[in-house]
Amino acid sequence: MIAYFLSLNPVLQALIAGCFTWGMTALGASMVFFSRGVSQRLLDGSLGFAAGVMIAASIWSLLIPAIAMTEEIGGIPWFPAAIGFIAGWLFLWLLDRIVPHLHLGFPIDMAEGPKTRLPRTVLLVMAITIHNIPEGLAIGVAFGAGAAGMPAAAVAGAVALAIGIGIQNLPEGLAISLPLRRDGVSRLRSFWYGQLSAVVEPVAAVAGAVAVIYAMPILPYALAFAAGAMVFVVVEEVIPESQLHGFENVATFGFLAGFVIMMILDVALG
Secondary structure (H helix, E strand, O other), rough: HHHHOOOOOOOHHHHHHHHHHHHHHHHHHHHHHHHOOOOHHHHHHHHHHHHHHHHHHHEEEEHHHHHHHHHHOOOOOOOOHHHHHHHHHHHHHHHHHHOOOOOOOHHHHOOOOOOOOOOOOHHHHHHHHHHHHHHHHHHHHHHHHHHHOOOOOOHHHHHHHHHHHHHHHHHHHHHHHHHHOOOOOHHHHHHHHHHHHOOOOOOOEEEEEEHHHHHHHHHHHHHHHHHHHHHHHHHHHHHHHHHHOOOHHHHHHHHHHHHHHHHHHHHHHH
16 A cells, blocks of 8 residues: 555645545544533643644754755755745745634634634634645645655655644644534534635645646755745744643643654654
């Protein structure tokens, strides 16, 4: 099975990996059918865990390969990584400004982006969707980079990235479906909105893979772009949300656990 997957076209690999991370989000969201509630402590720890995975993935799976690739082709090692990182950060900053959304744990009057009359549930889902775009891009770019045949971007590293993001998507689906349920949304709709937030990941994964396959010179920039986008999301959204309810230590321990697990995955598999 593994050998067959590795033999597939990298765009198809990215699509499968994106569907896997989407499925993990759906699995987490499905917990709303079996639980009447989960402690805020667990939710905050889960958000911290997600932040740790995303930061570690940005370093080991994206920035370090981008720098190594540039060294292999004789360029200035830090330049593509720095430019791509800044571009990814600015792209997410722009999305944050033009897309109406509401972060978990905040009241409706603290919705960000353009003023809108969209319901709270839709705004919450849009916030998580913005969060998931860089994750999908990171997966797609990693598989596209693996297709380049460069040691710094082995397909095994892309698989490790997809597994890590999938693991952190499990509590993420739970973190959106259960608050919606607490707000009075039905279990079915809470599940639907929870999994819907990650449907963008397969789409972004395919887009990222196609982009780098047909424009190989942008590979280091694309890897760093995905890293910049993910770090922006972590600092702007995930960490602040995990610190809102008085469980800062739990969120911090979750962050450290997520960071270590993603680091181990990337080094062991990549």
